[in-house]
Amino acid sequence: MTELSDRILSGRPRGPRSPRFPWWGLLVVPLGAILFQVYVPLWVQFLAYLELPLLVTVYLALLRPSPVGGMFTGAAIGLLQDSLSHQPLGIFGIVKTLVGYFAASVGMRFEVDHAVVRFVLGFFFFVFHQLFYWVLARALLGEQVTFQVQQTFFVGLLNAAVAVPLFHVLDKLKERP
Amino acid sequence: MGRYRNLTVLLLVIFAQLLLLAYQVKTSQDVRLVRVWAVTAVTPLARFIEGVRLGTTNLLEQYVLLRHQGEENRRLKGELGRLKMESQRLRSELETADRLRVLSEFQPRTPSRTLAARVIGTGTGASSKVVFVDRGSSSGVMKGMAVVTPDGIVGKIIAAYPTASQVLLVTDPSFAAGVISQKHRVHGTLKGRGYGACLVDYIQNEQLVESGEWFYTSGDDGVFPKGLPVGTVTSSRPGDTFKQIYVTPTGPQRGLEEVLVVLEPVHQPIPNGQPAATGIYVLPPPRPEPAEAGLAAGGVEAQRAPGTDADRLREQYKAIGAAQGHTYGAGAPGAKPPDFNYRPSPPAAPPANAAGAAPKP
Numbered sequence: 168m169t170e171l172s173d174r175i176l177s178g179r180p181r182g183p184r185s186p187r188f189p190w191w192g193l194l195v196v197p198l199g200a201i202l203f204q205v206y207v208p209l210w211v212q213f214l215a216y217l218e219l220p221l222l223v224t225v226y227l228a229l230l231r232p233s234p235v236g237g238m239f240t241g242a243a244i245g246l247l248q249d250s251l252s253h254q255p256l257g258i259f260g261i262v263k264t265l266v267g268y269f270a271a272s273v274g275m276r277f278e279v280d281h282a283v284v285r286f287v288l289g290f291f292f293f294v295f296h297q298l299f300y301w302v303l304a305r306a307l308l309g310e311q312v313t314f315q316v317q318q319t320f321f322v323g324l325l326n327a328a329v330a331v332p333l334f335h336v337l338d339k340l341k342e343r344p
Numbered sequence: 345m346g347r348y349r350n351l352t353v354l355l356l357v358i359f360a361q362l363l364l365l366a367y368q369v370k371t372s373q374d375v376r377l378v379r380v381w382a383v384t385a386v387t388p389l390a391r392f393i394e395g396v397r398l399g400t401t402n403l404l405e406q407y408v409l410l411r412h413q414g415e416e417n418r419r420l421k422g423e424l425g426r427l428k429m430e431s432q433r434l435r436s437e438l439e440t441a442d443r444l445r446v447l448s449e450f451q452p453r454t455p456s457r458t459l460a461a462r463v464i465g466t467g468t469g470a471s472s473k474v475v476f477v478d479r480g481s482s483s484g485v486m487k488g489m490a491v492v493t494p495d496g497i498v499g500k501i502i503a504a505y506p507t508a509s510q511v512l513l514v515t516d517p518s519f520a521a522g523v524i525s526q527k528h529r530v531h532g533t534l535k536g537r538g539y540g541a542c543l544v545d546y547i548q549n550e551q552l553v554e555s556g557e558w559f560y561t562s563g564d565d566g567v568f569p570k571g572l573p574v575g576t577v578t579s580s581r582p583g584d585t586f587k588q589i590y591v592t593p594t595g596p597q598r599g600l601e602e603v604l605v606v607l608e609p610v611h612q613p614i615p616n617g618q619p620a621a622t623g624i625y626v627l628p629p630p631r632p633e634p635a636e637a638g639l640a641a642g643g644v645e646a647q648r649a650p651g652t653d654a655d656r657l658r659e660q661y662k663a664i665g666a667a668q669g670h671t672y673g674a675g676a677p678g679a680k681p682p683d684f685n686y687r688p689s690p691p692a693a694p695p696a697n698a699a700g701a702a703p704k705p
Contacts, residue, residue, distance in 0.1 A: 198385075205465040205476070206390045215466070234350045242357055248468040250382035253502050253512055255368035257361040259468070264361065268354050307365055311517060312538070 186341035188230050196337065197223050197244045205251060216322045218293060220248050222330045224263050225292050226337055228270035229279050237274070241267020254308065262299045266292050280338075282331045289330030293323040380505055387476060387508040390465045405433060443602055450494035450604070456569055457608035458492070459483060463600050464508065473516035473536065475499075479605060480507045488567055490606040496573040496595035497521065497561060498603050509605070514542055514574075514593045522564030523574050523591075526614055528552045531562055534574060534591065541578055544589040549582045559591050560614050571612030 200219035208215035224244050228237030245263030249256045270292060279285065301314040367373075409426055444460075451458050459479055467474030479485050481504040489501045491511050499519065503510040512519050519536035523544060530551045532544040547553060557577045563570030575593040582588070661684070665672055670682040 198389075201468065202386060202389055202393070204468050205386055206393055208466050209463065209475075220468070235353050238350075238354055238357060242361070246361075246378070247382055250379045251386060251468045252472060253467060253474045253510060253516070253518070255365050256378060257365035257368075260361045261358055261365075264354070264357055268350075307362075308369065 188227070188337075189340060189342050192337075192340050193227065193240075196227070196340075197240075197247065201244070201247055201251065204248075216325060217329060218296065218326055219333075220244050220259075221263065221266065221293060221296050222289060222326060222333055223337075224267055225270045225288060225330070226334050228267040229274035229288070231267075231271040231274065234268045234271040234275070237267040237271025238264050239267070241265070241270075254304075258300065258303050258308070261303060262296055265299060266296055269295075282335075285331050285334050286327045289327035290323045293326045294319060297323075379503065383476075383503075383505045383508055383510075387464065387478075387505070390476070391478065394464060405429065440601075443598075446494050447602055447604060455610035455612060456606045458604040458606050459485065461485075461491075461509075461603055461605050463603065467510070473513040473519070473538065474502070475511050475513065475600060476508050477511055477603060477605070478508055480505045480509050482506050484607055485509045485605050490568045490572075490609060491603050492568075492572055492606060493595050493598070493600075493603055495597060496575060496593060497568055498595040498600065500567050501605065511603070514595065515539065520565070521568055521574070522562040523559045524562035524570075524614060525553050525577075526558040526560060526616075527554065528557075529614070531564070532559075532589065534559070541590040541592045542575070544577075544591055545586060547587045547589060549585075549587050551587065553577060553580045553587060553589055555580055563611050569606065569609035569611045571614055 197220065200223040203219050204215075204217070224241045227240045231237040231240065241263035242260050244267075245260035246256060248259040248263070252259065270288070273279065273288065277284065279288065297319050298314065301312060304310045304312050408429060447460055451460070461477035461479040463475050464478045465476040466472060467476075477485075477491070485501060485504045487501055487504050489504075491498045491500060497514060499511045499513040499516075500521075501509050502512045514521070514534070514536055515538065516536045517538045519534075519542075521534045522531065523534045524531050528551070530547055530553055532547040535543045535545050537543055544553075544559060555577050557580075559574040559577065561568035561570055561572040561574060573594055575591040575595075577589055578592050579590045580587060661672075664670075664684060664686055665682055668682045668686060675681075
């Protein structure tokens with residue numbers, strides 16, 4: 168096996184001396200991501216394609232020591248996103264609950280600090296998020312939304328490309344105990 | 345065991361959210377408290393950021409202006425830069441003032457009572473066609489009110505919070521409004537599609553709707569008063585059951601920064617002509633110059649005067665042929681052509697007072 172695969176499969180080193188994400192970051196970062204999505208596309212429309220709340224959900228869930236923690240993080244961010252949308256509360260909530268759960272599960276088993284892994288995770292969870300959102304919107308709300316495969320693919324790549332530097336910046340917020 | 349515990353919690357959380365969804369869908373009621381909290385938390389921040397952005401822009405502009413003034417040795421360059429920036433700023437201010445002027449001119453002209461509002465944010469989700477405006481229930485805005493610009497309808501209020509309101513744009517797939525065509529008075533339902541043009545549904549294939557025709561609000565939906573412009577037909581073709589008519593909405597075409605919320609709607613008749621252009625001034629056709637007017641004194645003859653160079657050349661050859669008694673196309677091959685260098689004398693101008701003029705003795 169290569170050094171990279173060894174590193175990925177070795178799992179994340181956790182312990183009392185490993186750096187921790189500050190408690191205030193758990194509030195400020197998701198709120199900032201939501202605010203970004205609400206405000207910035209007004210001026211730069213292209214940035215509406217960035218799903219920052221999703222990327223933040225993935226990042227925070229990867230840090231959680233258990234899937235339940237990641238799940239609640241996703242649910243909270245999703246419900247906040249729902250409350251600013253025109254849809255009934257719960258659609259983004261359910262999707263991001265699942266994203267948080269699975270991201271936390273991945274984070275427990277693999278070393279996720281590597282840029283390549285983060286890129287792949289960013290892409291995978293974006294596609295998962297959009298696909299599940301589409302399923303729920305059609306099945307539960309009866310909305311005639313279309314799933315655009317090509318657009319989802321390219322926007323997924325864009326989000327994954329943003330995820331790598333974003334996660335790196337968020338890493339800087341971690342505090343050593 | 346731990347895995348089952350996690351899965352159980354996951355299923356419970358999803359089930360709880362499904363129940364929440366089912367409750368909202370079944371009762372058509374919103375969980376308003378949660379939304380009020382979220383909007384009240386986020387919109388002041390959006391306002392604050394907007395204020396900071398404007399303040400920073402102004403500060404930077406002033407800083408650069410002052411710096412340019414202070415650099416005496418680079419005065420000319422500085423002056424040029426300052427003027428450029430000034431011009432840019434004035435242009436931007438002019439555009440803003442223009443938009444506001446259009447709004448303020450439109451407000452008294454429309455019989456409905458309206459309230460100006462500024463767009464301060466968009467809804468969450470990449471496909472969202474929702475915006476937030478800075479007027480809420482404290483300003484008298486209520487759910488279901490129409491939102492327009494002088495160019496046409498923009499959307500409707502779907503939630504009014506104390507400090508802000510949420511507007512569903514015409515392009516959202518869940519948007520619908522009653523519309524009527526201008527020319528043939530055909531009723532239909534305007535539906536958003538998530539992007540670009542909107543669909544006008546429920547119009548029978550037999551009914552006539554032409555491309556380029558205007559659609560107006562019909563007032564049937566209880567949201568938009570009758571007579572507001574909606575957009576023009578870009579495509580109209582027969583469908584399986586109903587016609588497939590696509591309309592480009594004119595309301596959001598110039599961007600959405602300032603809008604009007606219709607507080608007290610009043611129905612208006614559908615205008616016969618094109619809706620008044622609010623921001624574009626069209627010049628009247630130019631008046632004829634004096635020289636042209638003199639030549640045109642002949643009235644009908646002047647209207648028939650040749651327009652292009654080719655027309656003038658044709659007239660010239662015709663006159664040359666007539667002066668030399670030559671009929672074009674009549675001579676045999678090799679026959680002598682007319683002298684094209686011949687200049688026929690111009691026709692004598694009629695005397696100014698022919699009737700009263702008497703020959704001198």
